[in-house]
Amino acid sequence: MTSFEFLLQQGINAISIGSLYALMAIGLAMVFGILRLINFAHGDLIMVGSYTTVLLMGAGVSFEWAAIAGIAASTITGLVMERVTYRPLRGAPEVAMLLTSFAVTIFLENLAIILFRPTSRPFFLPGLLNPVLEFGHLYISGLNIIAIIISVILLVFLTLFVTRTEAGISMRAASQDLVAARLMGINVNYVIATAFAIGSFLAGVVGILWSARVGKIDPLMGFYPVLKAFVASVIGGLGSIPGAVLGGYTLGILEILLQGFLPPALTSFRDAFVFIILIILLIFRPNGILGSSERDKI
């Protein structure tokens, strides 16, 4: 295998994992932009979607329908989460909302432990969807390509939604200034629900791609991806949708680079290095790469 082929293979790997982080981070960014809420429970939507898919497939439903139901389950859970826990807290300090989302996570994860047992279950994609493409010496997992294609399609639709539709423009208005947006006649409840619905939908999609990548699911599976999505959205700047995408891909590339270039003795410290790099970045750009640096008005 030539070094070019190696680079290509690792590059595709980085972009594919980066796409998943980006899709997750977008959900966080949309909600943070409007509500100033860091939704810790975003990761558990992944778990809800994957479990729904696996349980339905176990019951004999075909993969396509099970996946659609899984994504729907994520979306509905996200909406219910907003309605039941975050809406009563609207206007509360940022910390109170962050802690609530922490509690929602603990609630959902332990509920899943009670309902589905703490042990993991296997997750298989139907063989047709999981080909290994071979170009000369180059082996590329079809799953990576699928993840990249799906993410690009979703990103295009999302960009169109945010820039061209009334709902999207209202959403951006609400994230700039919630009170002013309300005075302009924007239905804030509707906008927030839309943000949650889109974020949760994306989390549902990520859930299926992530589970296929890992090959198993368990009640705590959402923790790791949401942690990565946090890092991604902080890199890009909390609350910025382009920032979330940029952060997601940056993180994906960074991880693969660390994997490749760290001496073998240190590769198991990879996650620590990721956070150390994040902290160093924050020293120089305290609001992330694309975050607004405007100061509080007195």
Add this chain to the structure above:
Amino acid sequence: MERLQFKKVLLILLMLVILFVLLTITNLFASGYIKRIVIGLGINIILVVSLNLSNGFTGVFSLGHIGFMAIGAYTSAVLTLPILLKTVNLPNLFPWLGNLEMSFLPAALIGGFVSMIIALLVGLPLLRLNGSYISVATMGFLVIVRVILINWDTVTRGARTFSGVPSYTTIWNVWIWVVLTTYVVWQLKNSSFGRQTMAMRDNEIAAQSLGINKLRVRLLAFCLSAFFTGIAGALWAHFIMSFSPNSFYFTKAFSVITMLIVGGLGSISGSVVGSVAITILSEVLRNLERSFNLGFIHIPPLYGASQVIMAVIFILILVFKPNGISNGKEINFLKITKGPFLSRKQKEVF
């Protein structure tokens, strides 16, 4: 006013005497189970009161304090582990550490100081950030600590259980630290430093325009808080005697934060009340989690049920009583104990 000061001192002495009597009774007559709860409660109070020093007073909400607890626990455990056990459990340990066997107090203090130094190193970059960024970054700190604990085999035994830690923790040394921590934090709250931290929390710009140095104030509170958290970690290590990196992660962090929020951010007496309430509640819930027979119905064990209930209580408190039981203020014991202590006129002073 002087009479009032005198009565306050008297009240504190009275409370200390009551505490002393209660602890003596527990120590002499209570079952091992109750003793363990009382020790666990003491450690929780230290954790919550010291977390309050950083999160409640400065308004910087750290999610990573359990990392300092882990540092204190591992430091003290490695320092006190008998040399014979070290050759078995930690064969690759550095020689200068391998031939060292400390007694409890210096080891715990070193644990606290190591936590404090690391808090200084971590705090210097992190505490410049704002609100949510600090929370995410301190969470990152917790992840870093965990990754290091899991991978630094030579010192921490990696992901395996660290066992054989000598049992030094007693009701007495825990509760001496409880009194000490509470006293120090209470004195700090009423010092000019404490007022600076709270001014900074309530209005950053106004406080800075009065010449209060944001980073200095935050850093001092963060480091002191890390010191006591490290001590609590050491006490916990010698109480539980075997633990692994998993013991110091988000479940533990969540339980300490729950106590803090239920008690009320910024209130020391609230922190104590919150710790007592949640410690007792979680003990009760833990017993309910076991399987039991209801006549002819057998209910299987529901692992995780206590966490589910705890999360619901936490959300309800945040929605309906966001400032906690204490409403963020100190619970005024002089007012509660009315009759013998205060004349009507003095009550109005409060």
